Amino acid sequence: MAPDCEHVFCNTCITEWLTSNQTCPLDRTNLTVGALKPAPRILRNFLSRLTLSCYYQIQGCPALLTLESLATHLLDCDFNPKRLVTCQSGCGISITFEELQKHNCLQCLKFDMELLTIVQKENEEKISEMQSELNLQAIVQKQNEEKMLKMQFELDLLKAEIDKLKKGNPAKQSTSSDSQLLPTAGQSQAVNQGTVLTDQSWLTNISIYMNTRDLLFQYCCPTPKKWMLKIARKNISESLCPLEIVNTLIQNSHESRWPPGIRSEEAREANRDQLTAYRYRYLYKTFKNNQLGNGIEVLTSIGIIMAVDNTHMDEDMVINPGFLVLMTLNLHPMEG
Helix, strand or coil: CCCCCCCCCCHHHHHHHHCCCCECCCCCCECCHHHCCCCCHHHHHHHHCCEEECCCCCCCCCCEEEHHHHHHHHHHCCCCCCCEEECCCCCCCEEEHHHHCCCCHHHHHHHHHHHHHHHHHHHHHHHHHHHHHHHHHHHHHHHHHHHHHHHHHHHHHHHHHHHHHHCCCHHHCCCCCCCCCCCCHHHHHHHHCCCCCCCCHHHHHCCEEECCCCHHHHCECCCCCHHHHHHHHHHHHHCCCCHHHHHHHHHCCCHHHCCHHHCCHHHHHHCHHHHCCCEEEEEEEEECHHHCCCCCCEEEEEEEEEHHHCCCCCHHHCCCCEEEEEECCCCCCCCC
16 A cells, blocks of 8 residues: 555555556555555455455366455465376376476486486495495405514514523423424534434424414415425525425425315314414524525515424324425515
8 A cells, every 4th residue: 555645556566566667556646665555454354355266267267265265275276277286197296287288207207217327326436435445444454454463473473482581591401392392412513514414303403382373374375386485495404404304395385285184274174173282393584685586585484393293183184204384474475
């Protein structure tokens, strides 16, 4: 309503008029949108009781209703072209009534399929990224576990050396088969002169250990490479082992030549309780530069399991005179 002349207009109509004209449409007095006031309540009550036809009478709606109920009716009017309806032809999409007449279910389903394909591709990329992260974490975890096991293995070796030192001067002691075997005075003289000892006496030059924690087979290389056998042969020969025994031990370093009870991974798993009962001689030595011809420093670990040291084991767990277990824990990877 205009405040001065009190002319009453439809809000939509007068607002549209005032966008281009700043005067009252009836008497041309000055008027702006900000100056408009609501119509008197008595007039609003009178208008709300008027009976009106539906806006969509042309589309076929026969409804007659009051002004105050018109807005509610328009939302649910069956002839409202903007009313949302559900397609009953198969796709089930919600669409306006006016668009339903030209609606094509195949096009709609094709669009939905393309959209789902895009979403699926994005999800697959996310899954691939997550899988890559999991694989990387698994590699890091495995590396950390290997480092921890390596440290534990080296710690056990240090403890064994400390125990040996606590027992006093090993050169003056004679030990049983459960302890370290050392050469006698005559044997020591033979070693100094470079004489190869006969029978099993060469074993007194090598320390003996119990496989209590099964570190021997946990880090073993069942199929050693040529360079590993070369190092093992040199190490054992330097311990004054007879050549015939050296050759036999080297031949028995392959898993296929081990005792039947440990000749395969399945057999070792089946006899795991007996593995910790092995007594073995341990050798390790660092080779540098021209010793291997490639300038790489290599630390080899050799376990010598002799039948004479393991008379307490079952027959299928030992062979005569013995066999080698080459350990890869401290070895630098090289081509065989």
